[in-house]
Amino acid sequence: MLNSRRLILAHFWLAFGVFGLALLLGAWQMFVRSPLQAWISNPEWYYRSLTAHGTVMGYVFPTLVAMGFGYAISEAALKQALIGRRWAWAGFWLIAVGAVTAMVPVSMGLASVLYTFYPPLIGNPFYYIGVVLVVVGSWIWVALMSINLHVWKRDHPGEPVPLAMFANVAGSYLWAWTAVGAALELLFQIIPVALGLRSTIDAGLARVFFSWTLHAIVYFWLIPTYIAYYTIFPRAIGGKLYSDPMGRLAFILFLVVSMPIGIHHAFADPQVGAGFKFIHSAFTALVALPTLLTIFTICATAEVAARMRGGRGPFGWIKALPWSNPIMLATALSFVMLGFGGAGGLINMSYQLNTTIHNTQWITGHFHLIFGGAIVIMYFAITYDLWPHLTGRALTSVRLMRAQLWLWFIGMIVTTFPWHWVGILGMPRRMAFFDYSSPALAADAMSVTMSAFGGFILVASSILFFAVLIQNRRAPQAEPGEYRFATAIHPPITLPAVLNGHALWIALMVGLTVTNYGFPIMQLLVTPETSVPAVYVGAEK
Amino acid sequence: MSAESVFSLRNRWFITAVGITAGLFLLTAVVGLIVLPYAQRDVTFTSIWDAICSAAGVPQVRSSAAPVQPDFKVSTVVVTASMLGQPSQESIGRGATLAQQCAICHGPVGVSRADSPNLAGQYASAIYKQLKDFTSGARVNAIMTPFAVSLSEQDMVDLSAYYAYLPRLPAYHPEQGKPAPRIVVNGAPMRNIAACGSCHGALDNKAGSPWLEGQSAAYIRTQLQAFASGARRNDISQQMRNIARQMTPEEIDEVAQYYASQPPQSRRASSE
Numbered sequence: 001m002l003n004s005r006r007l008i009l010a011h012f013w014l015a016f017g018v019f020g021l022a023l024l025l026g027a028w029q030m031f032v033r034s035p036l037q038a039w040i041s042n043p044e045w046y047y048r049s050l051t052a053h054g055t056v057m058g059y060v061f062p063t064l065v066a067m068g069f070g071y072a073i074s075e076a077a078l079k080q081a082l083i084g085r086r087w088a089w090a091g092f093w094l095i096a097v098g099a100v101t102a103m104v105p106v107s108m109g110l111a112s113v114l115y116t117f118y119p120p121l122i123g124n125p126f127y128y129i130g131v132v133l134v135v136v137g138s139w140i141w142v143a144l145m146s147i148n149l150h151v152w153k154r155d156h157p158g159e160p161v162p163l164a165m166f167a168n169v170a171g172s173y174l175w176a177w178t179a180v181g182a183a184l185e186l187l188f189q190i191i192p193v194a195l196g197l198r199s200t201i202d203a204g205l206a207r208v209f210f211s212w213t214l215h216a217i218v219y220f221w222l223i224p225t226y227i228a229y230y231t232i233f234p235r236a237i238g239g240k241l242y243s244d245p246m247g248r249l250a251f252i253l254f255l256v257v258s259m260p261i262g263i264h265h266a267f268a269d270p271q272v273g274a275g276f277k278f279i280h281s282a283f284t285a286l287v288a289l290p291t292l293l294t295i296f297t298i299c300a301t302a303e304v305a306a307r308m309r310g311g312r313g314p315f316g317w318i319k320a321l322p323w324s325n326p327i328m329l330a331t332a333l334s335f336v337m338l339g340f341g342g343a344g345g346l347i348n349m350s351y352q353l354n355t356t357i358h359n360t361q362w363i364t365g366h367f368h369l370i371f372g373g374a375i376v377i378m379y380f381a382i383t384y385d386l387w388p389h390l391t392g393r394a395l396t397s398v399r400l401m402r403a404q405l406w407l408w409f410i411g412m413i414v415t416t417f418p419w420h421w422v423g424i425l426g427m428p429r430r431m432a433f434f435d436y437s438s439p440a441l442a443a444d445a446m447s448v449t450m451s452a453f454g455g456f457i458l459v460a461s462s463i464l465f466f467a468v469l470i471q472n473r474r475a476p477q478a479e480p481g482e483y484r485f486a487t488a489i490h491p492p493i494t495l496p497a498v499l500n501g502h503a504l505w506i507a508l509m510v511g512l513t514v515t516n517y518g519f520p521i522m523q524l525l526v527t528p529e530t531s532v533p534a535v536y537v538g539a540e541k
Numbered sequence: 542m543s544a545e546s547v548f549s550l551r552n553r554w555f556i557t558a559v560g561i562t563a564g565l566f567l568l569t570a571v572v573g574l575i576v577l578p579y580a581q582r583d584v585t586f587t588s589i590w591d592a593i594c595s596a597a598g599v600p601q602v603r604s605s606a607a608p609v610q611p612d613f614k615v616s617t618v619v620v621t622a623s624m625l626g627q628p629s630q631e632s633i634g635r636g637a638t639l640a641q642q643c644a645i646c647h648g649p650v651g652v653s654r655a656d657s658p659n660l661a662g663q664y665a666s667a668i669y670k671q672l673k674d675f676t677s678g679a680r681v682n683a684i685m686t687p688f689a690v691s692l693s694e695q696d697m698v699d700l701s702a703y704y705a706y707l708p709r710l711p712a713y714h715p716e717q718g719k720p721a722p723r724i725v726v727n728g729a730p731m732r733n734i735a736a737c738g739s740c741h742g743a744l745d746n747k748a749g750s751p752w753l754e755g756q757s758a759a760y761i762r763t764q765l766q767a768f769a770s771g772a773r774r775n776d777i778s779q780q781m782r783n784i785a786r787q788m789t790p791e792e793i794d795e796v797a798q799y800y801a802s803q804p805p806q807s808r809r810a811s812s813e
């Protein structure tokens with residue numbers, strides 16, 4: 001039951017529209033700092049583009065996908081018309097207006113501070129205000145998801161909440177709490193300085209606040225992907241989910257442990273004590289758990305489905321999977337990228353190994369592989385799966401869809417593997433310019449060139465993606481039937497209250513935030529003379 | 542399925558989840574705050590509490606010896622981007638009167654013909670900082686210092702306001718059309734030199750960095766040489782000394798000629 005089709009379509013179109021633009025910027029960035037192009041001579045253009053690329057890809061695009069998909073889940077999984085559709089539109093417009101508000105100063109070169117803000121760099125206040133509007137818009141979605149679930153639970157006492165909605169709401173709560181760190185940084189630290197009310201800023205404290213957001217935001221991006229693994233993939237390959245409670249456990253673990261670990265982004269920061277860095281590092285190790293659970297459950301799901309289709313042998317069953325199905329393909333490619341990205345992540349999270357790759361291109365390679373690769377390829381899959389139900393027209397070209405997914409996978413591997421490699425060689429990230437004629441950098445030239453070609457392949461893939469969606473507009477009307485999510489082999493009949501609600505897990509998430517962040521934040525707040533003069537960018541002051 | 546039954550000591554899930562979480566936190570805290578500090582061979586702690594504070598990041602003075610003091614005056618001016626932002630008309634007026642004593646060298650409208658630096662249109666914060674440094678002795682110049690030492694705090698504020706208010710007039714001998722040297726737009730990354738334009742304007746302006754266009758070549762050259770040799774060391778955190786020391790004499794000459802030849806209106810360097 002999808003009543004709010006226009007609402008959901010609007011989210012997806014805006015998401016992929018801005019994604020397409022930001023992707024072009026990304027490819028341009030790869031190009032201009034590679035040996036393929038003589039230096040553009042103005043680093044400001046590079047950082048301007050980088051700020052726009054990061055802001056759109058990090059804040060606007062995934063938030064819109066999570067929201068659009070979230071509304072679809074709420075209607076389809078609960079079989080209940082969306083409550084608060086007007087509010088949902090308000091949230092959508094807040095995001096649209098916020099994105100434009102943020103992008104105007106960025107394109108004018110008044111806020112080239114990168115999407116991670118990096119105080120004491122301070123840009124035009126409208127940039128930050130735009131970002132705040134985007135976050136506020138998404139908080140409306142959080143509230144609506146919670147309300148819709150609440151109403152459903154009231155009408156269906158004792159019934160298990162459908163897994164898709166359980167996960168969706170877990171993701172929304174995770175986002176609500178995780179965004180608080182950056183919101184505190186923006187509202188109490190950066191925006192007053194950007195408006196000229198203060199001229200100094202505690203950059204160390206700001207970085208701690210940002211780390212509160214920066215790790216878990218990745219899990220907010222990831223949740224739609226995991227929802228697709230658990231509730232779209234099994235149905236798409238003609239099977240059933242191996243274990244429903246295992247899925248719940250995975251999302252619960254994300255909720256609890258993806259937040260109190262962000263200081264692993266600040267291992268090189270002097271303002272945080274080594275003891276807390278260790279605590280965060282140790283908790284980071286725990287986020288591998290939900291992913292390992294997921295890989296197990298989804299592989300088991302695939303195996304059961306394959307054996308039902310006649311697959312035999314310890315590995316022979318893999319052949320029996322419906323490989324021509326785009327969702328099958330996307331999930332498999334996503335797993336491969338998740339595997340490599342996860343392995344690299346083990347190095348980032350280790351307090352000691354981190355020093356070898358800190359602030360190098362390795363990190364850029366890592367998060368593009370996980371987010372741009374494993375996560376975004378499932379956004380495509382979700383779109384393909386949902387689209388006929390939104391437009392009432394079939395997606396006709398399965399081959400084009402497969403080609404698009406393969407290109408995305410190949411492009412992402414070609415982009416990020418050399419990136420990791422030059423990172424190990426010590427190439428720093430966030431640099432606009434490299435002098436490849438220097439003997440110290442000449443060895444990187446080949447890898448950087450390859451990586452740039454990976455970027456072009458990604459652009460080609462995105463063109464195919466839009467071609468698929470545009471073809472759909474011309475396809476004949478077709479009744480796609482009811483949109484449904486995968487069922488489990490043993491669908492839960494009753495569930496313990498903790499697996500059917502979020503309260504306990506939210507309490508633990510907040511509790512761990514207090515234990516893991518409370519002291520570092522308090523200590524920076526009470527230590528005098530920790531602020532430094534703001535460095536305004538862009539405008540000549 | 543109400544929340545009440547979840548938060549209850551009789552709910553095994555509740556006990557287990559809270560227990561595991563608390564246990565993990567305690568375990569990591571003991572390792573991170575007690576075991577690991579003691580595992581460092583080169584640090585001695587007076588007590589376990591001392592070890593915990595150290596690992597938690599409480600600022601501590603480890604050495605009782607007094608910090609080494611430099612044998613020269615250091616600039617103590619704190620420059621922020623918004624300082625002296627909105628001067629009053631009165632302040633500008635007072636500055637104009639005071640500036641008469643400066644006119645012999647810096648020119649009647651702040652544009653010098655004698656290789657003294659031009660002050661017209663210079664950022665107020667930059668002028669103020671230099672005057673403070675001349676007064677404190679952080680920057681020394683036999684000709685200029687005597688004129689600065691007698692200035693009061695208010696005098697310096699007013700003079701800065703006045704010169705910042707004056708229009709940037711064309712330089713004395715502008716010779717335009719030269720391409721910007723690479724070091725101005727790109728810096729020299731391999732030598733850790735950021736683009737001059739990323740602090741001094743053209744690409745971006747960072748607080749405290751004076752505006753250089755139209756300044757005489759002789760002045761710019763002398764200043765860069767002084768930074769390089771250490772004769773001038775009032776730049777905060779050695780921002781300029783670290784750069785000038787890495788520059789070749791040819792580069793110093795090139796940027797001096799370039800900036801001297803730039804029209805003062807030019808705010809954004811073209812990339813070619």
Ligand SMILES: [Cu+2]
Nearest residue numbers: 214215264265
């Ligand atoms: Cu992280």
